Amino acid sequence: MRLVVVGADGRMGRMLIRAVAQSEGCTLSAAIEREGSPALGQDAGLLAGLQPLDVPVTDDALAAFAAADGVLDFTAPAATVAFAELAAQARIVHVVGTTGLSEDDLAKLKAASYHARIVQSGNMSLGINLMAELVRRVAKALGDEFDIEIAEMHHRMKVDAPSGTALMLGEAAAEGRGVDLKTVRVSTRDGHTGARRPGDIGFATLRGGSVVGDHSVIFAGTGESLTISHHAADRGLFATGAVKAALWAHPKPPGLYTMADVLGL
Numbered sequence: 710m711r712l713v714v715v716g717a718d719g720r721m722g723r724m725l726i727r728a729v730a731q732s733e734g735c736t737l738s739a740a741i742e743r744e745g746s747p748a749l750g751q752d753a754g755l756l757a758g759l760q761p762l763d764v765p766v767t768d769d770a771l772a773a774f775a776a777a778d779g780v781l782d783f784t785a786p787a788a789t790v791a792f793a794e795l796a797a798q799a800r801i802v803h804v805v806g807t808t809g810l811s812e813d814d815l816a817k818l819k820a821a822s823y824h825a826r827i828v829q830s831g832n833m834s835l836g837i838n839l840m841a842e843l844v845r846r847v848a849k850a851l852g853d854e855f856d857i858e859i860a861e862m863h864h865r866m867k868v869d870a871p872s873g874t875a876l877m878l879g880e881a882a883a884e885g886r887g888v889d890l891k892t893v894r895v896s897t898r899d900g901h902t903g904a905r906r907p908g909d910i911g912f913a914t915l916r917g918g919s920v921v922g923d924h925s926v927i928f929a930g931t932g933e934s935l936t937i938s939h940h941a942a943d944r945g946l947f948a949t950g951a952v953k954a955a956l957w958a959h960p961k962p963p964g965l966y967t968m969a970d971v972l973g974l
């Protein structure tokens with residue numbers, strides 16, 4: 710499978726180049742960065758700390774997608790929406806790891822998925838996708854007398870909050886309770902907030918250092934609490950998950966898939 714990595718010079722872009730180069734069943738056909746990027750012209754392998762791969766970084770996504778079977782995209786929301794339209798035109802696989810997507814962005818991905826095979830997830834790791842399943846079950850079993858709070862910590866460079874993973878876990882908890890997350894989501898607390906509203910799902914965001922990604926879902930009852938946690942030690946695991954998703958989606962019909970579909974959860 711010929712794969713394009715977009716956002717090739719990003720933290721995840723470099724990991725994705727390595728994952729493609731080191732995985733069986735796929736090759737790196739192009740590496741894309743935005744116009745004016747200092748990475749343009751550099752060899753993608755060298756950029757990712759590998760031997761040269763003879764794939765220079767370019768800004769010509771249209772030509773790259775036309776000559777590929779799939780694209781791995783961990784960039785930014787506006788870029789991802791534009792790449793989804795190009796992936797739809799090229800009828801290829803589009804693996805979307807980008808977080809911070811708005812409702813409008815998600816609607817555009819849905820539209821693109823009538824022609825592209827899109828796998829979209831706020832987290833490509835096995836552990837987090839299993840955790841979402843557990844959270845759904847626990848939220849269903851425990852009911853409203855247990856307050857749900859979701860805490861996450863990421864590196865100082867992260868630009869969106871709460872993390873895509875935290876929102877995914879929040880959606881799972883809300884589904885377990887049979888409610889719409891939008892109606893119970895509390896993402897900020899400051900000053901005299903009043904007592905906690907029963908049924909709310911709270912989010913706490915921490916940023917600092919080089920933390921790859923830590924998530925906890927706390928079910929706080931009266932006299933007891935239950936916490937489910939995940940610690941990501943290396944962002945290579947997200948890249949490996951993205952390659953797995955691309956290979957899985959290659960023979961599938963157009964549609965919008967999740968990592969839970971890929972992992973068979």
Ligand SMILES: NC(=O)C1=CN([C@@H]2O[C@H](COP(=O)(O)OP(=O)(O)OC[C@H]3O[C@@H](n4cnc5c(N)ncnc54)[C@H](OP(=O)(O)O)[C@@H]3O)[C@@H](O)[C@H]2O)C=CC1
Binds near residue numbers: 785809833
């Ligand atoms: N789903 C998952 O499992 C995971 C998701 N993520 C998400 O992936 C995204 C990227 O994270 P990270 O790698 O840390 O961020 P970085 O900022 O390090 O990388 C993003 C890269 O995308 C590039 N980019 C932005 N717009 C374009 C464009 N139009 N064309 C080409 N390249 C573009 C950026 O270039 P420039 O710097 O010039 O803007 C940058 O090189 C985030 O949304 C993050 O939350 C991260 C890890 C795991």
Ligand SMILES: O=C(O)C1=N[C@H](C(=O)O)C[C@H](O)C1
Binds near residue numbers: 875922
């Ligand atoms: O920006 C990151 O780094 C990460 N982003 C994803 C998110 O928003 O949940 C996944 C992972 O936790 C790392």
